[in-house]
Amino acid sequence: QVQLVQSGPEVKRPGASVKVSCKTAGYTFTSYGISWVRQAPGQGLEWMAWISVYNGDTNYAQNLQDRVTMTTDTSTSTAYMELRSLRSDDTATYYCARIWLVAAGYYLEYWGQGTLVTVSS
Amino acid sequence: DIQLTQSPSFLSASVGDRVTITCRASQGISSYLAWYQQKPGKAPKLLIYAASTLQSGVPSRFSGGGSGTEFTLTINSLQPEDFATYYCQHLNSYLTFGGGTKVEIK
Numbered sequence: 001q002v003q004l005v006q007s008g009p010e011v012k013r014p015g016a017s018v019k020v021s022c023k024t025a026g027y028t029f030t031s032y033g034i035s036w037v038r039q040a041p042g043q044g045l046e047w048m049a050w051i052s053v054y055n056g057d058t059n060y061a062q063n064l065q066d067r068v069t070m071t072t073d074t075s076t077s078t079a080y081m082e083l084r085s086l087r088s089d090d091t092a093t094y095y096c097a098r099i100w101l102v103a104a105g106y107y108l109e110y111w112g113q114g115t116l117v118t119v120s121s
Numbered sequence: 122d123i124q125l126t127q128s129p130s131f132l133s134a135s136v137g138d139r140v141t142i143t144c145r146a147s148q149g150i151s152s153y154l155a156w157y158q159q160k161p162g163k164a165p166k167l168l169i170y171a172a173s174t175l176q177s178g179v180p181s182r183f184s185g186g187g188s189g190t191e192f193t194l195t196i197n198s199l200q201p202e203d204f205a206t207y208y209c210q211h212l213n214s215y216l217t218f219g220g221g222t223k224v225e226i227k
Contacts, residue, residue: 035212035216037216044219044220044221046218047215059214097164100170102170103171103174105171106153106212107170107210107212108210109176111166113164
């Protein structure tokens with residue numbers, strides 16, 4: 001079955017970087033895109049970025065594009081999200097999700113379990 | 122960029138009630154809209170895609186409608202497990218979520 005398994009919780013200092021992994025299984029990795037979504041405590045969902053695993057195309061939310069990078073490793077079917085220059089308001093649960101193209105629209109069909117990143121001095 | 126505005130942001134209802142949540146897009150998006158359910162501490166779950174198509178395994182008491190700029194999610198006969206937060210979503214070049222609607226027990 002399709003699975004997206006994320007790396008464990010992280011605690012970082014302000015100004016540091018964090019790299020979260022999303023290991024996939026149960027499908028052909030290069031056939032679907034991956035998106036990253038975050039959720040600050042008690043807040044709504046915030047889209048961060050998506051990547052086409054097939055050709056490497058990426059698109060980033062404008063408020064994060066200077067600090068975030070998405071990459072993939074097709075040899076291990078793993079996607080990565082790196083966020084730099086961390087601030088306290090980056091404290092959130094970070095989710096990866098598989099992008100599903102259906103009926104000409106794009107939707108997030110399968111999700112990882114989430115990775116809590118805490119930024120604190 | 123397309124903005125999605127959900128209403129209400131909070132809804133109090135009883136088991137057995139019929140509830141409707143609205144999602145309005147800042148410009149026409151045809152039927153390219155999804156609805157998700159999120160419970161505390163869990164990842165969101167896809168309920169409806171293409172505005173009105175029920176995802177596999179989702180109970181038939183959930184239904185979606187609308188096109189263009191106005192969309193609805195309706196839950197008929199609310200069950201205890203339906204108390205959660207619901208989000209609408211659209212993706213073209215950028216992915217956008219609505220602000221969420223929390224459905225709580227009255």
